[in-house]
Amino acid sequence: MTTDMSSVIPTDREFQLFQQLIENKLGIFLPPQKKALLSNRLWKRLIACDIKGFDEYYRYIQSPQGKGELNLALELITTNETYFFREQKHFDYLRDDILPGVKAGSNFRVWSAAASTGEEPYSIAMLLTDRCPTTWELLCSDVNRKVIEQAKVGIYPEMRIKNIPPDYLRRFCRKGVGSQEGNTRVNAELRQAVQFFTLNLHEDFPDLGQFDLVFLRNVLIYFENENKTKILERIASTLKPNGILFVGHSESLHGISSRFIPVKPAIYRLSAR
Numbered sequence: 001m002t003t004d005m006s007s008v009i010p011t012d013r014e015f016q017l018f019q020q021l022i023e024n025k026l027g028i029f030l031p032p033q034k035k036a037l038l039s040n041r042l043w044k045r046l047i048a049c050d051i052k053g054f055d056e057y058y059r060y061i062q063s064p065q066g067k068g069e070l071n072l073a074l075e076l077i078t079t080n081e082t083y084f085f086r087e088q089k090h091f092d093y094l095r096d097d098i099l100p101g102v103k104a105g106s107n108f109r110v111w112s113a114a115a116s117t118g119e120e121p122y123s124i125a126m127l128l129t130d131r132c133p134t135t136w137e138l139l140c141s142d143v144n145r146k147v148i149e150q151a152k153v154g155i156y157p158e159m160r161i162k163n164i165p166p167d168y169l170r171r172f173c174r175k176g177v178g179s180q181e182g183n184t185r186v187n188a189e190l191r192q193a194v195q196f197f198t199l200n201l202h203e204d205f206p207d208l209g210q211f212d213l214v215f216l217r218n219v220l221i222y223f224e225n226e227n228k229t230k231i232l233e234r235i236a237s238t239l240k241p242n243g244i245l246f247v248g249h250s251e252s253l254h255g256i257s258s259r260f261i262p263v264k265p266a267i268y269r270l271s272a273r
C-alpha cells in the first residue's frame with residue numbers, strides 16, 4: 001500500500017480520461033486547472049483500493065467489479081457547499097411576492113433540484129409551513145446519494161444553522177443533548193414534509209409532475225453551455241405555465257436558454273412558447 005501522494009498526481013493523459021468520464025456521467029466539466037482538485041478528492045480512494053496510479057484506478061472503476069467505487073468517486077467529485085437561507089433575496093421574493101398570490105385550494109409544488117445536504121430544501125419548507133396558504137409538496141433531489149442521506153437525517157452542527165431566523169429555530173429545530181450536544185436537528189414534521197431522492201440532472205428525468213417553483217441554484221456553474229441548455233430544456237418541461245426558476249446569483253441564463261424571462265436577479269419565469 002502506498003502513502004506517497006506524489007505518486008498519485010494524475011498525468012495530463014490520466015486527467016483527460018477522468019475529465020471525459022465525469023462529463024459523460026455527471027455533465028460536470030472539469031477544466032485543466034482542476035487537476036489538483038481531482039487529485040485532492042480521489043487520492044485517498046486510490047490508497048483505500050491499494051491502487052498505485054490514476055490510470056489503474058480509471059480501469060478499475062470502468063470494470064464491472066468497480067461499479068460501487070465509480071459511484072464513490074463521482075460523489076467525491078461533486079461540490080456540496082450550501083447553507084440555510086442562502087441568497088436571502090430569493091426567500092424574500094418567495095415570502096413577499098409569490099406566496100401571497102397562491103390560491104387557497106390549489107396544491108403548490110416545489111422542487112429543489114440540487115439539494116445537497118438539505119439546507120436549501122429545509123429553508124424552503126420552513127417558509128412554506130409558515131406562509132403557504134394551501135397544501136404544498138416539496139421534492140428534493142441531488143445526484144450524490146450520500147448528501148441525500150445526510151439531508152434525510154437533518155442534523156446540523158451549530159455553526160451551520162446561524163442563518164435560520166430565531167423564531168424558525170424555535171419552531172422547526174431541536175437542540176441535541178448528550179452525544180448530540182452542539183448539533184441541531186430539523187424537527188420530524190419538517191423532515192416528513194420533504195420527499196428526498198437521487199436524480200442526475202444530466203440524464204432524462206422521470207415523470208415528476210409539474211412544479212410551481214424549481215430551485216436550481218449553484219449547480220449550473222459546473223456545466224458547459226451545451227449541457228446547461230439541455231438541463232434547462234428538461235427543467236422547463238417540469239414547470240407549470242408561468243412557473244418560476246431560481247438559479248444561483250453567479251449564474252445567468254443569458255445566451256443559454258430562451259425558455260425563461262428574467263424577473264429579478266437570478267429569478268426567471270417560464271416563457272409561453
Ligand SMILES: C[S@@+](CC[C@H](N)C(=O)[O-])C[C@H]1O[C@@H](n2cnc3c(N)ncnc32)[C@H](O)[C@@H]1O
Pocket residue numbers: 026027028078079080081082083086113114115116117120141142143144147199200201202216217218219222248
Ligand atoms: C454547490 S451545491 C448547491 C446546493 C444548493 N442548491 C445551494 O445553492 O446551496 C451543488 C450540488 O449540485 C449537485 N450536482 C452536481 N452535479 C449534479 C448532477 N449532474 N445532477 C444533480 N445534482 C448535481 C452536487 O452534488 C451538489 O450537492
